[in-house]
Amino acid sequence: MKRYSSETSTKTLEASGLFVGTPVVPTMAAEGRSLFRLNAVDRRGRKIEPAVLEAAEGIYSRAFEHGLRLLGDPAVVTTALEEVAAIVSRAVRTKDPRGDPVEVRDLRAYLFRAFLRHVNHLKRKEVLVVGLSETARKSEPPWADASRELSNKILLDEVLAQCDFIAQDMAWRRMQGFSWEEVGKVHGLSAHAAEARFSHALQQARERLKI
Amino acid sequence: MPEPKRKETNEEEFFGFAKSYLSEAFPNPQRIDCPPDSDLIRLAEHPSEVDPFVSQHLTCCSPCFNRYMELLADLKRRSAG
Numbered sequence: 410m411k412r413y414s415s416e417t418s419t420k421t422l423e424a425s426g427l428f429v430g431t432p433v434v435p436t437m438a439a440e441g442r443s444l445f446r447l448n449a450v451d452r453r454g455r456k457i458e459p460a461v462l463e464a465a466e467g468i469y470s471r472a473f474e475h476g477l478r479l480l481g482d483p484a485v486v487t488t489a490l491e492e493v494a495a496i497v498s499r500a501v502r503t504k505d506p507r508g509d510p511v512e513v514r515d516l517r518a519y520l521f522r523a524f525l526r527h528v529n530h531l532k533r534k535e536v537l538v539v540g541l542s543e544t545a546r547k548s549e550p551p552w553a554d555a556s557r558e559l560s561n562k563i564l565l566d567e568v569l570a571q572c573d574f575i576a577q578d579m580a581w582r583r584m585q586g587f588s589w590e591e592v593g594k595v596h597g598l599s600a601h602a603a604e605a606r607f608s609h610a611l612q613q614a615r616e617r618l619k620i
Numbered sequence: 621m622p623e624p625k626r627k628e629t630n631e632e633e634f635f636g637f638a639k640s641y642l643s644e645a646f647p648n649p650q651r652i653d654c655p656p657d658s659d660l661i662r663l664a665e666h667p668s669e670v671d672p673f674v675s676q677h678l679t680c681c682s683p684c685f686n687r688y689m690e691l692l693a694d695l696k697r698r699s700a701g
Binding site for chain 1: 631633634635638639642646647648650653663668673676677678679692693
């Protein structure tokens with residue numbers, strides 16, 4: 410069994426009294442650190458490949474903290490990670506039926522991004538339900554700003570997950586205030602072509618998400 | 621032309637939010653899978669020569685993202701000067 414540092418997550422859980430009842434099995438080791446293992450199948454009984462399981466346990470601490478901030482329930486977060494690991498396992502089996510070794514570093518990154526998207530999906534459904542019930546009572550609901558921020562976050566995660574390397578690099582440079590002309594120059598494109606390329610990726614993500 | 625102006629404003633808001641979100645959403649205190657600084661420098665100066673994993677990593681690691689923003693800011697200053 411692998412050991413992972415999870416002091417922060419553990420403290421959060423202990424403070425909130427939510428340590429009991431999660432699919433994770435915490436065991437206090439002699440040195441005072443917790444041991445986490447995910448289930449080898451998700452809640453629907455789908456098998457998680459050993460390499461994916463190992464990658465999922467490798468990102469568990471980070472994924473858990475991020476998921477907990479958004480979803481608030483450790484059990485939901487852990488279940489979400491297991492579901493994503495099962496889906497990724499299926500994708501790995503389909504793409505790589507011979508069972509060649511997968512680059513672990515890439516697998517962890519891929520799994521983490523897939524987890525972010527899944528958490529966003531769950532959160533979006535949650536906000537939609539709250540939104541509909543609040544709309545019935547108020548004309549200008551207090552969750553409007555939070556909902557807008559969530560939409561931006563979901564859109565960003567979708568764009569970054571789906572766009573190619575060049576569009577991603579364009580985004581980094583635009584975030585730092587580069588003009589489209591400067592961005593295009595780096596990639597051998599005109600300012601207009603660079604802008605069009607990124608706008609297309611953004612528009613595709615908007616259409617997929619219906620935002 | 622009202623339409624382009626609205627688009628520009630939306631894009632500005634989107635990138636502003638993205639920078640703020642990515643700079644703190646993924647603390648990664650154990651620096652799991654972080655590339656060396658030299659990879660980030662190469663990504664800033666010659667993006668096509670770097671493993672796409674490095675750019676992908678920036679989407680889920682705030683320390684590396686912040687460092688990369690610093691490098692891009694330096695690059696922009698040097699280009700302007």
